[in-house]
Amino acid sequence: MEYLDFLQTHIGEWQALVVTALHVAIILGLTWLALRLSRKALARLRLHMQQDLSDRERIKRLDTLERVFRYVATVIITLVGAMLVLSEVGISIAPILATAGVLGIAIGFGAQSLVKDYFNGFFLLLENQVRQGDVVEVSGKGGLVEEMTLRYIRLRDYEGSVHYIPNGTIDTVTNRSRGFAYAVIDVSVAYREDIDGVYAVMRDVAAELRTDPEIADEIEDDLEIAGVDNWADSAVVIRCRFKVKPLEQWGVRRAFLHRLKKAFDAAGIEIPYPHLTVYAGQDKEGHAAPLPLVLQRRAA
Numbered sequence: 001m002e003y004l005d006f007l008q009t010h011i012g013e014w015q016a017l018v019v020t021a022l023h024v025a026i027i028l029g030l031t032w033l034a035l036r037l038s039r040k041a042l043a044r045l046r047l048h049m050q051q052d053l054s055d056r057e058r059i060k061r062l063d064t065l066e067r068v069f070r071y072v073a074t075v076i077i078t079l080v081g082a083m084l085v086l087s088e089v090g091i092s093i094a095p096i097l098a099t100a101g102v103l104g105i106a107i108g109f110g111a112q113s114l115v116k117d118y119f120n121g122f123f124l125l126l127e128n129q130v131r132q133g134d135v136v137e138v139s140g141k142g143g144l145v146e147e148m149t150l151r152y153i154r155l156r157d158y159e160g161s162v163h164y165i166p167n168g169t170i171d172t173v174t175n176r177s178r179g180f181a182y183a184v185i186d187v188s189v190a191y192r193e194d195i196d197g198v199y200a201v202m203r204d205v206a207a208e209l210r211t212d213p214e215i216a217d218e219i220e221d222d223l224e225i226a227g228v229d230n231w232a233d234s235a236v237v238i239r240c241r242f243k244v245k246p247l248e249q250w251g252v253r254r255a256f257l258h259r260l261k262k263a264f265d266a267a268g269i270e271i272p273y274p275h276l277t278v279y280a281g282q283d284k285e286g287h288a289a290p291l292p293l294v295l296q297r298r299a300a
Helices: 002-049 056-088 093-110 112-126 195-210 249-267 293-299
Strands: 135-138 141-148 152-156 162-166 173-175 181-189 224-231 236-244
Touching: 002 056, 056 112, 056 141, 112 141, 135 152, 141 162, 181 195, 181 249, 195 224, 195 236, 195 249, 236 249
Parallel strands: none
Antiparallel strands: 135 141, 135 173, 141 152, 152 162, 181 236, 224 236
């Protein structure tokens, strides 16, 4: 009888252990399934909301929101699954939750910067200030937004360096890829050049640029010449700009300057450089002539 009682007791323990292991396996399986379903659901929701494939602004915003919501869903589902597993193996989660609450308050006081990062990240997303794929300048760093979470923004600059910027340190965002951009160009010519003639050459080059099939689609409007912007030491500075699609301002600027240099050379328009005239000394009337070229070179 004692042997049978011992055997029945151990069989009952083994049965309870097998049932517990089975429950844990089911919980882990459901957790994995919930993670997969949440990711697929978010991806399908993004595709459903992404109706216009030509709207790049909307696509970037939806991609950013999908990554953030996927991260939040992963954390929540994992925490729920872990608590169910602990409860199934006989560990009470009530003391854990109470301890977590106390620790949360303590950590909240000690990690205010971390809490600030999450709050700032939430409002950056809510107000649509930054999205993945934008070119921005934040906290003195500029570059392409490769990743944005509730805690930080990851930028890659033109040299390939990667910058991680906590959201709590961001107070100003300069977004260079929202809606449209301007390719602002300063053109320097010699004082002796006819400004109206220079304007005509610039407009001709701009019209030629707009017929180039490789770059015409990136320009949204004709060249806008603001006029003479500055009298520099050795040049007259003329400012102009193109209205272009986001992130195309640098390519359009380089293409325009490349063609404008050739056009100036063909038209004989001087692109100046600093000049220096040396005088040997003057009387009060200022009649002294400049030194001959040979003497100027020796003086230099």
